[in-house]
Amino acid sequence: MRMAGSTSDKLANRILRGLVVGIILGVITLVAGPHVPLPEGLQALLEHVGVKSSATLLEAMRGISTVLLDPFGRVFLRLLFFVIIPLVFASLATGVVQLGRPDKLGPLAGRTFALFFLNMAIGVALGLVMMNTLQPGSYIDEATKARLMTEFGGAAQKHVSASASQTGLSLAVIVEMFMPANLFAAVVGSSTARIGDVLPLILFAILVGVVGMSFPDDKRHRLMDSLQMVTDLMTGIVHFALRLAPYAVPCLIYSVLVKSGLDIIKALGVFVLGCAAVMALHLFGTMSVWLKVWTRWSPRAYFAAIKDVLVTAFSTSSSNATLPAALENATDKLNISPSTAGFVLPLGTTMNMSGTALYEGCVVLFVAQVFGVDLSIGQQITLLLLSVLSAVAVAGIPGGSLPLIAGLLITFGIPPEGIGIILGTDRILDMCRTATNVGCDITTAVVVDELTKRAESRTAG
Template sequence: MSPPSKKNSLTSRIVIGMVAGILLGTFLQWLMPNGSDKVINLYLFELSLKGLFVDGILEVIGQVFMASLRMLVVPLVFVSLVCGVCSLKDTSKLGRIGGKAVALYLATTAIAISFAIFVALIIAPGEGVNMVANSSFSGREAPSLAQVIIQMFPTNPFASFAQGNMLQVIVFALLFGIAIALSGKAGERVALLFEDLSEVIMRLVTILMNIAPYGVFALLATLFTTVSLTTFGNLIEYFLVVFFVLVIHALVTYPIILKLFTGLNPVIFLKKMRDAAIFAFSTASSNATIPVTLETATKKMGVKNSIASFTVPLGATINMDGTAIMQGVATVFIAQVFTQDLTLADYLTVVLTATLASIGTAGVPGVGLIMLAMVLEQVGLPVEGIALIIGVDRLLDMTRTAVNVTGDSMVSLVVAKSEDQFDHEMYLDPQAGHNIEEIDFKHLKDN
């Protein structure tokens, strides 16, 4: 059985778990009507049903799943981020070319999430639901922007790990990764260790995603004992908002940046990105699409391999604009669903956290939801709100992966043009790279 069919099977099971949870929760809500005129047997039945089944079995399953999400946040971010920074081990690329690429990747991510939050605040897809979180949490006084910047730097990184202070974890991982990249043979040995750790953590992510249908079932069954089916309208609205921002970012933001920095025709760029974007959509994995993205950049767009071999893998690691868009809209959506007001400092924290966390978001399916759990906790929102969006996240995951690889190629073009490592004639040639379609796509997917 090939990996794509497994992914489809997982998607189907998540959707089935979502629908089954909603139906069960609605049925249980019907069995537990409000009112004081119930006969004593029905009243006792309601107490037993809610106490033993809803607040017992379903609550335990759902909260264990959410705890598993939280469990992976710190190790996933730290190890993935260190591995990403270690890819800058060539000291010459750590300078001019690396600085350009990283700056462009971070800038596009900041633009993406800022625009996502702006659109979500205008459309307000989560208003009117008024859901109550199961876990107890209280609003906190938002720190000033100066305090946020100061608190980004840890005095004790181990305490940051234990407390789940993700901004401090991210900063420490950046510094630690740079130190590894500059430490010669000793750094290479440590980098190999982190690559192995990354493989193990990715396996944990795979295990967690395989039990996700059961966690989603339990969470939604619990939520829908108190929520009506009218929430579906808000969920569809959330989906459309994320999809709209993703499309605008890919078809408007990237072409504008390309035109401003290179003067190249963005229509040609979008046409030549078609095959790589389709492959990215089908795999929902930036890492799996690296071979196709490299071929597209070097054989179709004229980017010299000396640039593309550096910027494309780096982009697959740190360029997660699509994930940042989802996190921005989801944060606003969940805040509105649970009627929690976020301040300007909260939104700035979301932008800063998601932008930096995008560096540590591995390019594999499903990781974005774990990163979203971290972003929600940073602004005091209930993590169980993820259960509302996980059912529609698979299609959005595929779409945002296509956006991510488009950004990888755009940045590669900009850097190559600025470094005079670019073949303009190849870029203009509509037949350039026509044999890319002969790539064994099945082999790439299987690997």
């Protein structure tokens, strides 16, 4: 999610322009490159700097991409990878500690949190069904997948082989995945070329947050401040990395194009259209079912009432920037009680991230398909749960979903460098998932308000 404001808009536009430039140059190279021979002197010069087999322009640019463009793009990606471990821990633990004591919040909190989880889980499930149905990664042939795996896989290939050797998910395997004997060894990883396991870190962060909830208020606030400081520091590094994105994205997409061919553009197009469609299905389909089942609103009248908020969310790409308009709309047009709106909507801005969770699950499955990594049904169910947790953890952190997505890729043995393939398409999907997040927040507030009023009526009667 990006922060609202001209600075982030300019950055997003520069990244989008960089994507277009990278695609145009890549297509030109693919079309003309095989027919443009290189002079022998230039071939010798390129061989001197490590670029081999450069009889044509296309072969030369593939070599230059490996020697020059990929390392530059890797600087951007590695800055994101740096923050994965501390960001996952601090942001998720902070989110749990901030809940305070749920037993004191009563039925309002119980209904709210239950609907938040249900909303995000349904969103991710729809996204995974879409990805398994459309199979956008299948638009890339097997030879290209093998080349991509060789190019980007590295140490992650060993992880894939190790995962493939497992007989399946059993209770013992699940315990080992989430609760290794040595937490820090598992999190740190076995080599500098591979990030450690994220699953035990997530469990540890949740445990820290749950214990922190029981602290007295003064100690709990000190813990929250410390964790928030770590989150802010990691967010600053993410911001720094994003400043490189307008230059790294065209390098990454150009490199992928000249090595993979035009198939990657088809795959990305299907991926973007599929994600946008399933987000619209979740917002206007799932939420319509909720309205029919739990409220007196007709979907047509309801979405007409909140259309201004959805447009604001879509145009700003920021749930935080849309919150004032959402609060006003909830009380004035939807007649939600101020107490319910004041509790559910601000909390939803940081916790109810169905569009983000849906997107994370789709990205992981798409990159897995591109690299030819098959995720079983059990692994996809685990992905669903982790996408929900990750979406909560990165809420309100500009660009923070990128390192968390990388962490999910690592968890399932998929080369994290694969996120470079989808970076340029993030702008339009960011707008779509923000509108989905906000629309689902308001719908949840409507449902919670209706259920609360019914419960109060029964009690009074």
